[in-house]
Amino acid sequence: MDKRGISRKDFLKNSGLGLAGIAFMPSILQGQNSHLQKDQTTALGNSYVLKNVRLETGFEFEGEEVVATKTGLFSVEIENGKIKRISSKATGKEEIDAKGMLMLPSFRDMHIHLDKTLYAEKWRAVRRSGGIKGMIALEQKTLPDMLKNSTYKAEKLIELLQSHGTGFARSHVNIEPTSKLDSLKNLQIALANKKNSFGAELVAFPQHGLYNTDSLPYMKEAAKMDIDFIGGLDPTNVDGSIQKTMDTTIQLALDNNKGIDIHLHESGKSGLDTIEYLIGKVNENPVLKGKTFVSHAFALAALDKVKQETIAEQLAAA
Ligand SMILES: [Zn+2]
Numbered sequence: 001m002d003k004r005g006i007s008r009k010d011f012l013k014n015s016g017l018g019l020a021g022i023a024f025m026p027s028i029l030q031g032q033n034s035h036l037q038k039d040q041t042t043a044l045g046n047s048y049v050l051k052n053v054r055l056e057t058g059f060e061f062e063g064e065e066v067v068a069t070k071t072g073l074f075s076v077e078i079e080n081g082k083i084k085r086i087s088s089k090a091t092g093k094e095e096i097d098a099k100g101m102l103m104l105p106s107f108r109d110m111h112i113h114l115d116k117t118l119y120a121e122k123w124r125a126v127r128r129s130g131g132i133k134g135m136i137a138l139e140q141k142t143l144p145d146m147l148k149n150s151t152y153k154a155e156k157l158i159e160l161l162q163s164h165g166t167g168f169a170r171s172h173v174n175i176e177p178t179s180k181l182d183s184l185k186n187l188q189i190a191l192a193n194k195k196n197s198f199g200a201e202l203v204a205f206p207q208h209g210l211y212n213t214d215s216l217p218y219m220k221e222a223a224k225m226d227i228d229f230i231g232g233l234d235p236t237n238v239d240g241s242i243q244k245t246m247d248t249t250i251q252l253a254l255d256n257n258k259g260i261d262i263h264l265h266e267s268g269k270s271g272l273d274t275i276e277y278l279i280g281k282v283n284e285n286p287v288l289k290g291k292t293f294v295s296h297a298f299a300l301a302a303l304d305k306v307k308q309e310t311i312a313e314q315l316a317a318a
Contacts, residue, residue: 050076051095054102055086073100106167111295114171114200115187116146120156132237132265136208143178147186154190158198168199170261172231175222176208176215184222203261205231209238210245223256229293232262236270242277250281250288259291264299271299275311282318289318 053076060068075095077085116139118124129138161169174183184204191200204222206215210232223230230253235245253260262278264271275294282288300311 046081047077047079047093049093049095050078050098050103051090052100053098054100056102071102076103104165107165108168108170109161109166110170112161112169112171113173113205114154114157114169114190115150115173115183116143117150117153117157118146119160120153132234136212136238139174139207140178143174143183147179147182150183150186151190151193154187155193158190158194162198167197170201170203170229172203172205172207172261172263173222173227174207175204175218175231176206177213177218178208180218181222181225184225184227188226201228203227203229203231205263206233209233210235210248211239211241216248219252223252223258227258229253229259229261229291230256232260232264234264234266235274237266242270242274246274246277246281250278250285253288253292254285259293260288261293261295263295265296267298267302271297272303272311275299275315279314279318292318 052073054071055074055076056069057072058070059066060070072088075087075090076083077087077093127138129135158169171187173187175181184202187202191198204219204225204227206213206219208215210216210219219230230249232245232249235242239245249260249262252258260278262274264274266274275297278292278294282292300308303311
């Protein structure tokens, strides 16, 4: 591998995530500062300059090994929300001082449940409730209350994400007989209210099992709405069948031109069988390639190295 052409991903991988976290987090624009900037940029209108912005310009090497990034201070000119020019000299325009903080592309949170958060309410302890079936029973009791102000709580959670540099999320949304389509509708209002500064894609998620509870009619309805992925949950442990649940999930995606993103906590044979079944179906239906995802996928962690590599190649090909 050409070390001079190393990607940022390879750099982070080689240097260790812990170290990278320590090295980079103090430099990221924190909540207080980004709020300050929001007020200032509002006052300045659509065109302004950030001065003393730290940008990465290259890598520091020890021999062939990357040990740090080189940085410099720049002025970044913004017009209508887009970077227009980066220069090392003062521009003479109205400026906001970034005080040497590191500017990074915003993060994308690729698995979150914005629709059912307790954030912005009083703290409460996690309740142990007997595995996935226990969690479902607990949700059936707590969701009606949670839904009363879920739009407000989703907006507060989005603001928390933004304050730490996240500008986009893929959110799962409960679709089941308790919430019906209300969790989705409430979240869509929150996302509409935040659409100028926060992007999202949605996964319609039968959290209580597609068949374990009678969720399919609601999933069919949600699939026709403004969502991007058909979700799923542990087909063997919750619904009792890989084929029945996965075939319906895949058909919903194909019929409505959506992607797939399933929750798969099953760690043993049934987990691996589900992944292999899904790989086979994606190969049969190439339209699903590039837009089919398995969340958690704990089964992959328990495989021996040879099997793991085989599955990795099959996943990549699908
Ligand atoms: Zn999840």
